[in-house]
Amino acid sequence: MKKIFSIFLLFFCLLIFSQKKWDLRFYNELVGSEYVIYADNTEVMPMSVKFSFKMINLKSSIPNDEIIVIPADTKRFLVAKITPVNPRDGNQFSYTNTYNFGNVVQKDFEEDYIYSLPFTNGKTHLIFQGYNGKFSHQKDAALDFDLKIGDPVYAAREGTVVLTEDSNLQGCPKISCAKFNNKVLIMHNDGTFADYAHLKYKGVAVKKGDEIKKGQLIGYSGNTGFSSGPHLHFSVFINRIDGSRTFIKTKFKTSQGDGIFLEEGKSYTKND
Secondary structure (H helix, E strand, O other), X not given: OOOOEEEEEOOOOOOXXXXXXXXXXXXXXXXOOXXXXXXXXXXXXXXXXXXXXXXXXXXXXXXXXXXXXXXXXXEEEEEEEEEEOOOOOOEEEEEEEEEEEOXXXXXXXXXXXXXXXXXXXXXXXXXXXXXXXXXXXXXXOEEEEOOOOOOEEEOOOOEEEEEEEOOOOOEEOOHHHHHHOXXXXXXXXXXXXXXXXXXXXXXXXXXXXXXXXXOOEEEEEEOOEEOOXXXXXXXXXXXXXXXXXXXOOOEEEEOXXXXXXXXXXXXXXXXX
């Protein structure tokens, strides 16, 4: 009997960070009687993807909904092989996928890393919203520093810039304005990410792919996006495939000492 391979490739992309499209491509090749699915990831960070298959007379080398982590800057990464069950019968398959940036199955990270305060050395700033804050940090381990528009922002930890945005002018105290956040996103060497948000228009001083040192200038504070007033939003997290985040409480070096957890309503002086 003549073999029939009907392929229906359906893609669903989970869009994060103002509907950012990541530079990730999936494609398949017919090798003998099986199809091989490959991925090209030209991002500077790993990307994670979950596949769901519908198959007739075919089997996949990976089970449905298994999460595959594709390394950064990788081409022709083998995702799966689709093989006929009975080579004499017709077959077809389709799949959907969901993907997100980072290693979403990661569990471990460097718990005792000491971060640098993300503002000018010698300056003192207030934490006006802390972990699990009532305005926009409910269930989030994030910090809001009372920086003014134009105040310099420095990297709290070394890493690689994976995303920048500074084309937005708007800001308002509603979640609908979150899409206007100007920001810098940095990946650390333990796989976690730091988000520096609400930067001013044209207020980013680095570019994607830059290797950043701790204490390096990365941008200027502002009042864009989901914001009730000028400030710097800072958080560290591990991404998950569904778009949620596992937030990490971070220890800082301050004039009071090393390894300090910052608290809402208190002021801290940078003394590096």
